[in-house]
Amino acid sequence: MHLWHVMEYEWYIYVIAFAGAIIAGSVNTLAGNGSAVTLSILTELLGLPGNVANGTNRVGVLLNGMGSSWGFYRGGKLKLENSKHIIITVVAGAIVGGLIALNISNEQFMGLFRFLMVGMLVVILVKPQRWLKKAGTASNIPRPVLLFLYFLVGIYGGLIQMGMGIFFLAILVILDGYNIIYANAVKVAVVALFTILMVALFQYRGFIEWPIGLLMGAGQFIGGWYTAKLASRHPNAEKWAYGLLVVIVIGSILSLFGVY
8 A cells, every 4th residue: 555545535524534533532632442433434434444444543643642742741731750661661562562453353352342341431430539539549559560551551552542541541540540630641642652653563564544544633633632731721620531431431332332
C-alpha cells in the first residue's frame, strides 16, 4: 500500500469520520476506548481491512495524545517527573504488542476483551470514592507487580489499542494512587509516546491509509485538546471523568455482547 493512496468517498462520509473522531478524542482524554468509535468508522463506514484500520487508527491516537497532552500541560496537570518508570515499562510492552499485532488478527482477542470490560465495570463501580479523591491513595501492591501490570497494559495497547486507556487508568488511579485527572494526563502522554513507534511499525508494513488517518487525527487532536483544557480548569472534573468512564464501559459491554 502506497504512502498516499487515496480512497474516494462521498463528502458526507468525510464529515461523519471527522465528527466521530472529535468525539473519540474527547472520550479518550477523560476515559478511554475512543478507538471503539474510530475503528468502527474505519471498518464499517470506510471499509478498511482490520489490519489497515488498526494501523490507520494509530495516526489518530498519536494526534489525540499530542492534543490532550498539550491541553493538560497548559492546564498544569501534566507532570511526568515521577512517572519515568511507567513510561519506560509501558513503551517496552507496547513494542512487544505492536510486533504481535503485525501478524495476528485483532478479532481473535475480542472474545476475551468483552469479559475484561465486564470485570473493569465491577472495578469501577465498587468503592467509587477511590476515583473521586483530589489526591489518590496508593495500594500496598509491590512496585515490581505494578511494573509488570504496566508492561501487560503496554502489550495490550501495542496489540489492539481499543480499551487500553481504561485499563491503564484503573492501574494508575486504584493501584498507583494517582488522582483521576492527573492519571488521565499521564495516560495520554504515555500513549502518545509509544504510538510514535506503533505508527512506524504499521507504516513499515504498509498498514496505514494516511489521508483518512490524518483527517481523523485532526478531529481527535481537537477533541483531545479542548477536553483536556476544560478538565484542567473545571472544579468538578473528577466527577465528570468518573461518570464518563462508567458510561463508556457500560456502552462498550452492551455493544460487545450484541445488545445494540
